[in-house]
Amino acid sequence: MMDQELILLNPGPACTSKRVKDALLRGDLCHREPEFTELLFRIREALPRCLNLGDTHEALLVTGSGTAAMEMAVISSVREGRAVLVVNNGVYGDRMIRIAKANGIPFYEIKSDWTVPADPGAVQAALDEHDDIDAVICIHHETTTGLINPIKEIGEIVHGRALFLIDAISGTAIEDQDLSEVKADVVCGTANKGLHGQPGMSFILCSEASIERIQEVPERSLYLNAASYLKGQRKGDVPFTPAVQVCYALDEAIKEYEEAGGFAARTKLYRERAALVRGQFERLGLKILVDEPFRSNTVTMLHLPDNVTYDALHDELKKRGYVIYAGQGQLSKDFFRICTMGEIPWHRLEELEEALRESIEAARG
Ligand SMILES: Cc1ncc(COP(=O)(O)O)c(C=O)c1O
Structure with missing residues (x-):
């Protein structure tokens, strides 16, 4: 092992x-104290702003x-006796189906x-054929393959007919699509990934229509019921620890x-990184699964x-x-992800090319 950080x-x-x-060590704090309320208000206000949704969406943190x-978004968007439409082209689309099934929501x-x-x-x-669809779900960046879905175009179609939910978990602050141009009612994200926080907190950003809907749906879960987060967090409170x-x-x-330049600067960084490593992959003869126009700014699925x-x-x-990552499902045998x-x-990304070259040689059976 090298003595450099992994x-x-x-x-x-x-x-x-x-x-x-270092921020993890700011100290112990009870979430019922005013210092936590301040922290929560600050984050709730910042999240929509960071993703260009500051004027239209309200954040709920879980x-x-x-x-x-994802589960909170789905179960809090579909009324009793109504259904959800899931656009599924990867593991995370599949997971949305599993969430609907697990909660007895028709899909x-x-x-x-x-x-x-x-x-x-x-x-x-599908919207023309079925008149009971309350929400349409699409994964913005399918992390399974590194594929971008056309959420802007789909949002135009869904708007006014159903709520539009996007799983932007691996795309927020990374992909070029400005979310203020997408007619999305619920945007799912996490603290880690493109925002570079620690894993363990996630959030949904809700439009006015979604906030109304949250208050109309049955309570399907005690922990993930968005209505109780909405009620509590507007007062600076959270329902659970x-x-x-x-x-x-x-x-x-x-x-x-925000100090580094927010959305524009972060997405530029991700574009530059993608160009750098994909140049390396090309020189090394590594083939990319997804065609060029549909590739995301982060994940590249490569043939072994x-x-x-x-x-x-x-x-x-x-x-x-x-540390690299395996392919999922049917892609696990012949592919890997970077x-x-x-x-x-x-400089660690620049040095990746040599590390890959040496590793491929050493790994060759
Ligand atoms: C597109 C997408 N959705 C959802 C998730 C949520 O997964 P987890 O619950 O492991 O954070 C991920 C994680 O990688 C993801 O890439």
């Missing part, structure tokens, strides 16, 4: 700055990983190939993000080189200071 090239948890890690935000599914972006025309057709230290870290990560297994490549790269998410020194 760089995580997986799509979260992502590496964080020293400043964000302790839990991104799936908690329709538009399933497509994992390497093909969702088809807005199919959403239009929050991950206080993760909130400290998120507060610091938001300051760091001939006679190289994922485990061998992973272990060789780890010896050289990098994700340039989080706080990564530029």
